[in-house]
Amino acid sequence: MKLKNIILGIGIAAAATIASCNSIIDIEPEFVLDGSQRFNSLDDYEFSLIGTYAQFRSSDYYGNASGPAGAFSTLPDMMSDNLTETGESLANFRQLVNWDYASDNSAIENLWTAAYRIIAQANITLREIDRFEEEDPGRYNRIKGQALAIRAYVHFDLLRYFADDLSRNSTTLGVPYKTTFDQENVARPTVAESWSAIFADLEEALELLEDTDIAINSSTNFSLRANIDDITVNAILARAYLYAGQYAEAAEAASEVIALVPLAPSANFGAIWRDENIGSSELIWSVPFNSGEGTPASNVYFASGNRSSFRPSLEVFETYDQVNDIRFNAYFRRVGNRDVVSKYLGKGNLSDGIVNWKVIRVSEMYLIRAEANTFLQGGESVALEDLNTLRSARISGYSPVSLSGQALRDAIELERRKELIVEGHRFFDVKRTTRELERTDCGDNFTSCSLLTGNRAWVWPIPIGEIIANDLINEEHQNPGY
Structure with a gap:
């Protein structure tokens, strides 16, 4: 799905939903605030933030459905040596789990779309929120900090699939970093530039979330923490620093959480x-x-x-x-x-x-x-x-x-x-450490049992729809081998 079409689609879908509801009852659905609206209070931003979190349940992100889905929940284990496909499978994942994908793969395009939807909603939440910084600083910090962290986290997730060399100073291509809702087409920056944007958002989020009006999550109950607070941001930083090969920073951020x-x-x-x-x-x-x-x-x-x-x-x-x-x-x-x-x-x-x-x-x-x-x-x-x-x-x-x-x-x-295991790590762990993936228990349904270092399948292709629609990304910006 094309970046600008993704964003436009959000506004159209929201407007259509509102129009449909207004034909029955004259109210707007809760949490539906589309990109054409100017928010008038921090309540509006709060609603938008709730809607941003809700999109993580997409079947193409953490959710699942009858077809290829769960790109960041189960799929990284299904694509690895942790799991083996059985005869009970409906074969919905054959191309993905056998590393036989191309730029027109619908599951890859759906993940691209789902991720940039979350980013777009986060950017709606951030748009012009600085107008309210003095009105209620603690609440402003809480809302803006979470939206920045979400934006950074989703770009990081995309980088894991669509970038080759994940090291901090890599000059290979990263993923388009969207910083405003109404932003037009964005080119692929380098991985180094992608990391700079990710870390900048996370560091700002951490500073904001250390000074909020109310506690975002319980300080003693770690059974359900449905929102991102300063502890979460440090955990995300630890994970991202590890991927980037910044080991001192990874250890320091992890220590903040462990304490x-x-x-x-x-x-x-x-x-x-x-x-x-x-x-x-x-x-x-x-x-x-x-x-x-x-x-x-x-x-x-x-x-x-x-x-x-x-x-x-x-x-x-x-x-x-x-x-x-x-x-x-x-x-x-x-x-x-x-x-x-x-x-x-x-x-x-x-x-x-x-x-x-x-x-x-x-x-x-x-x-x-x-x-x-x-x-x-x-x-x-x-x-x-x-x-x-x-x-x-x-x-x-x-x-x-x-x-x-x-x-x-x-x-x-x-x-x-x-x-x-089955928490969405294994494929990426083998990739980031540049090892070979060898399925010693390949079963009867996998057709590919080895993924060697340097194989194109370690990196997903940029969806063909994005290349067609985005005049800043063409075939020259496609990942090698696709």
Whole structure:
């Protein structure tokens, strides 16, 4: 979908919705504030911000549907060696999971569209909000800070798929960075320029969110944190710095989060995945899903219909201590004669697949700090301590190990794989560390079992619709090989 057409479409859709509603009852639907309207109060900006968050539930972002979807929830694991396609699959993902995509792939275009919709709504929320800075500084900070963080976060997510070399100073092409709602076509900047814009938005967001009128999330309950606060921004920074190879900054940002957010006690770990409000449960940011709003992981295991389209690969499944590791029973279960991913069954005792998507947990911060410290002088002792701390929280009777060098780095990589399985990381983790992806458990339905370093499929193509409509992006700006 074309950038300017995406933005225009939002206004048209909103206007059409309003016109339709006005023909029945003379009110505007709540949270529908299109790009043609000038906001008259911070209430309007608050409504717009709520609408921005709601778009993360799109089936092309964190949600799922009957076709290719879940680009940042389940798909990165489906495209990796963590999962294996089964005979129960409806083959909706064949091109994506076999890395056989082209610039006219509809799923790729849908993700591009969904992401820039969120960015456009964030930019609506930011447009002319500075008029109200003096009126209510705390509320202004709270709204603007969240919108800036969302804008940066979504651009970062796009960069993970559409950029090749993710290092901080890379001169390869990044993604168009949209900073205003009514902005016309935007060219592809370099990856370095993309990072500069991402970090600038996040740093400003952090400063604003440290001084707000009210608490955005509970300071003690980490069971449901549906909005971005200063803790969340530091977590996003830690993740982004790791990808950019800025290891000192990644370790520092992760430490800020770890100091405030505890790991869940073993007895409470399973409740995280059932969205049970038990107090401190290590969530930093989650996207709520309720009845009628979709499901975030049904394309892996459709709980209501008991269809397991993707099972855990034997390669990763057999790395868990099935007796002592609390993650094993929280993440998997035996149904009939097969092992399924049961991480997202539902809330409480339900098995309808309607469960909140866990965007960031504090365990990731331990793994980020550990990995980052293996690249820093004198950092191995801290890295080892973080690895042993996380394992001790997850494995009953765990005895700390002593590792160094490549063995330590490999152990952290494996622990990251086990801890964050089906949380949208694995494909990107292999990509950013420039390793080969080898499916030792390829099953009968994958047609491609190896993705070598340098293969074009590590980078998604810019959608052909964008190239046709955007006069600043042409075939010369397409990713290599497409």
